[in-house]
Amino acid sequence: MTNRAIVFLGAGLLALGLFVPIVQLPMVGVVSVFAGGTSPIPYLLLAIAGLAAFMAFKEQSRDAFLPGISAGVVVVALFINLQIRLAGMRSQFEESIADNPFAQGMAGMMDNVSLQWGWLLLIAGVGTIIYGAVQEGKESENEAPTDQLAKVGSIVLAVAALGWLVYQSDLVQGSQTPTRAETEESGEASTIFGKEDAISSEAAQYMAQNVEVYDLTASYQDSMLDGRVPGVDFKVRNNGDRSLATVEVTVVFYDADGKAIAEEDFLPVFTGGFDNDPPLRPGYIWQQERGRFYAAKSVPDEWESGKVTAKVKRIEFSPEG
Structure with a gap:
C-alpha cells in the first residue's frame, strides 16, 4: 500500500x-x-x-x-x-x-x-x-x-x-445542576435523571396539559452493538409556552395477555448531557435521528412486540423560561 x-x-x-x-x-x-x-x-x-x-x-x-x-x-x-x-x-x-x-x-x-x-x-x-x-x-x-x-x-x-x-x-x-440544598430551597425538582422526588405542582400541571408523547412504535430491531433487541421510538411535543431542559419518558411493555411486565425510562430531552443539546422550546418537537431508536435491553422475552404505552414521567423547566 x-x-x-x-x-x-x-x-x-x-x-x-x-x-x-x-x-x-x-x-x-x-x-x-x-x-x-x-x-x-x-x-x-x-x-x-x-x-x-x-x-x-x-x-x-x-x-x-x-x-x-x-x-x-x-x-x-x-x-x-x-x-x-x-x-x-x-x-x-x-x-x-x-x-x-x-x-x-x-x-x-x-x-x-x-x-x-x-x-x-x-x-x-x-x-x-x-x-x-x-x-x-x-x-x-x-x-x-x-x-x-x-x-x-x-x-x-x-x-x-x-x-x-x-x-x-x-x-x-x-450552568451546572443546582445542589440538593439549592434545589430544595427553590422548591424545584432536580434535573438529574434517576431521582424519584415528586416534581413541583407547577411542573406537574404543565406536564399534564402541554407535553405530548406521540407516534409511539416498538418492535424488535437489529442493533449493531446488542444484536436483536426491543427498540422504541416516539416523538415529544411541547405545546406550552415554556422551554424544557429535561423531559423523561416512561415506556411500559406488555405481554400477549396485555399484562404489564416491564418498563424503561428514557431521556429524549436533557440539556445537561454530553452534547449540550438545546432545550425543547415552546411549539418544538423532539424526535430521534433517522434510523435510530432506544434499545430496551432489559425487557423480558415474554414481551409481545408492538404492545407498549408511554407517558411523560418528569419535566424540568429551562432557565431561559
Whole structure:
C-alpha cells in the first residue's frame, strides 16, 4: 500500500469514527460525536480529515502530518472533556439519590456508562494519517514545497475546536445542576435523571396539559452493538409556552395477555448531557435521528412486540423560561 493510500485510509477512518458510538449513557443510549447536538467539533474534525485527504489527492502526503497532529490533539481534548462531563454527571447523580430509600438499587445505573468502539476508529484514523505522512517524508527524494494552506488550515481548525471545547466547558461550569440544598430551597425538582422526588405542582400541571408523547412504535430491531433487541421510538411535543431542559419518558411493555411486565425510562430531552443539546422550546418537537431508536435491553422475552404505552414521567423547566 502506498503512503498516499495510507493517508486516504486514515482520513476515512477518522471521518467514520465521528458517526459511530463513542459512549453509552443510562436512559440515553449510545452517543456518537455526530449525535445531533449543537457542537461544531464533528464538523471541524471532518474538515481536518478532508484536508488530509486533499493533501493525499494532490500527491503531497507528507503535508498531511500537521492535519494528523491537529486531529490527534482535538481527539485527546474531546476525550478529556468527556471524562470531565461523566465525572460531573456521576457526582450529581450520587448526590441526587443520597436520601432516596431506593438508592442502593439505583446506584448501579451509572455503571452502565461505557466507552464504545468509536474511539478506536478515531485513534486509528489519526495514527494512520500521521504514519503515512511520516513515511512519505522519509521516502521523498526531492524537497517539494509544502502546502502552506494545509498547514494554516489545520492549525486554524484545531484551534477553533479546542477553543469550543474550552468554551463549552465554561458553559457547563456556569450552568451546572443546582445542589440538593439549592434545589430544595427553590422548591424545584432536580434535573438529574434517576431521582424519584415528586416534581413541583407547577411542573406537574404543565406536564399534564402541554407535553405530548406521540407516534409511539416498538418492535424488535437489529442493533449493531446488542444484536436483536426491543427498540422504541416516539416523538415529544411541547405545546406550552415554556422551554424544557429535561423531559423523561416512561415506556411500559406488555405481554400477549396485555399484562404489564416491564418498563424503561428514557431521556429524549436533557440539556445537561454530553452534547449540550438545546432545550425543547415552546411549539418544538423532539424526535430521534433517522434510523435510530432506544434499545430496551432489559425487557423480558415474554414481551409481545408492538404492545407498549408511554407517558411523560418528569419535566424540568429551562432557565431561559
